[in-house]
Amino acid sequence: MNTEDKTNQIADFFSELHKNLHSKIRPYEDSNFFIEDEWKKENLGRGTSIVVDQGSFFDKAGINFSRISGESLPISSVGNKDNSVDMPFFATGVSVVFHPNNPNIPTAHLNVRYFCTFKDGQIFEEWFGGGFDLTPYVLFEEDCINWHKAAKKACDSTNEKLYKAFKKNCDEYFFIKHRKEHRGIGGIFYEKYKAESLDDGLKLSQDVCEAFTNSYIEIIEKRKNLEFEERDKEFQKFRRGRYVEFNLVYDRGTLFGLQTGGRIESILMSLPNDVAWRYKFDDNLTEKEKNLYKFVREPKDWIDGT
């Protein structure tokens, strides 16, 4: 199979993951709020962005598929000492961010992707990246435990050593250095994972994607009817500011998108609608809010309970 057929097949595989995820989430939002955009950018690639903007269930939701290629792989995607930096590349994947209105339901993020670089018309190197993480506004320990159990199960089916490494990597990556806080309670994250085979890598991507979707839907079902007060909304708006800080200051995925001249609307669909940077808001927190801070300040082993 030539490289073009191969990368097309891989892109189709991720496109299927995208469709499945979309169809599973769709029942939770009034269908009038879904905006579906097929986009193309010359000398870059194409994608499908499905967005909810000020919906009845989601403040903002972005479900994005893309397949792009370029002449020079940016450092932001692999680090400056990598063999593949500056080489011609192909990348395809799914990235998802959910910002629900109800503060009892966390913000959630998923990304699964395939990368390869080329030399002399052949694939030089190929790898997978991805993961998912959860950003609660109200902490339900049960949800965090289930989230991590789902992550572990998805990893275990490929290799029982993966979860521990990916979980640690997630805690390190989603860290807001200037706040000394993590973005949330983590999950899994892997940046340059060389699978044993292409099929193994695709299967891991699928397992991760499905674990994310099912686990998030489980949380939605449990929390969607919980009531909340004005103060909970205010706290959520404030904490969303941290989310924006992470994405704009530290996130290599965002930087990669901006550096490759990606579609801005699709890259920044991760940013919510209703955000407030209040002054010293965290000096006067309620007990419930303080409880959340315990968990974002110090990562926890959710499965072993330490």
Place this chain on the structure above:
Amino acid sequence: MNTEDKTNQIADFFSELHKNLHSKIRPYEDSNFFIEDEWKKENLGRGTSIVVDQGSFFDKAGINFSRISGESLPISSVGNKDNSVDMPFFATGVSVVFHPNNPNIPTAHLNVRYFCTFKDGQIFEEWFGGGFDLTPYVLFEEDCINWHKAAKKACDSTNEKLYKAFKKNCDEYFFIKHRKEHRGIGGIFYEKYKAESLDDGLKLSQDVCEAFTNSYIEIIEKRKNLEFEERDKEFQKFRRGRYVEFNLVYDRGTLFGLQTGGRIESILMSLPNDVAWRYKFDDNLTEKEKNLYKFVREPKDWIDGT
């Protein structure tokens, strides 16, 4: 005079500018909303942050004075080829951001500062930085012209060549590359200005500070009673997202603060309370809104009218 007495005197000078600016702005906000924080950070320095958070006139206002020193001047403040990088340094200055509630009144920013670095207990190099820029949500050409005239006058009293260079520098600096947009309609900006004498540099700082305050108050007086619609607020919230994007992705001042371990609450007081990242919001703009875009996409010579 020893270096400590000298830097103390300079800090006192900027502290006076801070007090004057504060007292001139104070009448526009209900005094109950002003929060005044004297802060100290060990191995860094001290400052005074005066903040309005969800006030009746300001969504957010920050009027900050600080004097800090450190063992190693970060690259973010001068660029990596500068003689003073990594040297022990002292810095003092005033930084101000106003985000009014009424979208007819622009967001405005000012910064004036003094820096020096040390070698063998003596001052090795010293310079001034600063400037101000305006971010309108509704464009009143008259206000932009007056704003730039005030900037020019402040520069001219030191040297008639300065305005042109500082104006150009401002247009280049406050540019949101991924949006291909400027943060607003500019003003002046200078990063490492070596004044003819210390007194000249202090006088420029004072002139810039006063021009900013007087010119901004003139705008407030003209626009504060203008009514606005829900749509104007929505557009303002959306455009504030661009302000956040600039400050978190590009602003060297913000980066400098975060890298020197500054007081986060004072550094990020530049970020407003009511922000929304709407999806493709700028695809359907009103004529009034489109008019604003013309001016943020292409800098204009406001004084000569080209």
